[in-house]
Amino acid sequence: MRIRVDEIPDLGRFLHLHWDQSQLSQFIPPDDPFEINLPHPVNVDLELNRFPDHIRIQGTLQGELQVNCHRCLTPVRLSLNEPIDLFLFSEEKAPQEDEIELEAEDLDYSYFDGEVIDIDLLIAEQIFLALPFKVLCSENCRGLCPGCGVNLNEEPCRCKKSKETPFSKLEEIKARLPG
Incomplete structure (x- = not known):
């Protein structure tokens, strides 16, 4: 108008x-x-x-x-x-x-x-x-899961949980070091 x-x-x-x-x-x-x-x-x-x-x-x-x-x-x-x-x-x-x-x-x-x-x-x-x-x-x-896309307010994440973290390799190296 x-x-x-x-x-x-x-x-x-x-x-x-x-x-x-x-x-x-x-x-x-x-x-x-x-x-x-x-x-x-x-x-x-x-x-x-x-x-x-x-x-x-x-x-x-x-x-x-x-x-x-x-x-x-x-x-x-x-x-x-x-x-x-x-x-x-x-x-x-x-x-x-x-x-x-x-x-x-x-x-x-x-x-x-x-x-x-x-x-x-x-x-x-x-x-x-x-x-x-x-x-x-x-x-x-809680938003959407970036992996599987589910609404985290309504249902749990469907992603396969990996134990891989950014520090996993460091933990492996630490385990091999003499203690």
Whole structure:
């Protein structure tokens, strides 16, 4: 969804959207190994207010995400209840290339062409920013066995246990030494 700045009334514009998997999929590369699913549409409430030098977007994202545990690949549901408070400035006010250091408050600012706001892009960005760095089904997740691939939370390893260790050869040499 795109909104032209000149379509935002002086008193602001309120949007209530239901954002589903098909909309999110537009922003995920097809070969991305990290699957993000929306089991139910996400509720998006946004208020857009136009000011002389910027647009302010406030609201919330509420719903649920389903992603895979990074250790065992089991699906995990995460609650999504994210506040949104963004300031959009025209690209002509964007920092120059040589100005690369960002302050914490700079993350609330974004830039657009000054005429059209891509609401879907803003929603996708907020969903991606809400994801934790590492998703775990539990703190005690044992993950997958690197040898046989079984989920160690559900069943024991099927690998044939070898008594060979990195120090096995040293133990053989030690055993042959006079004692």
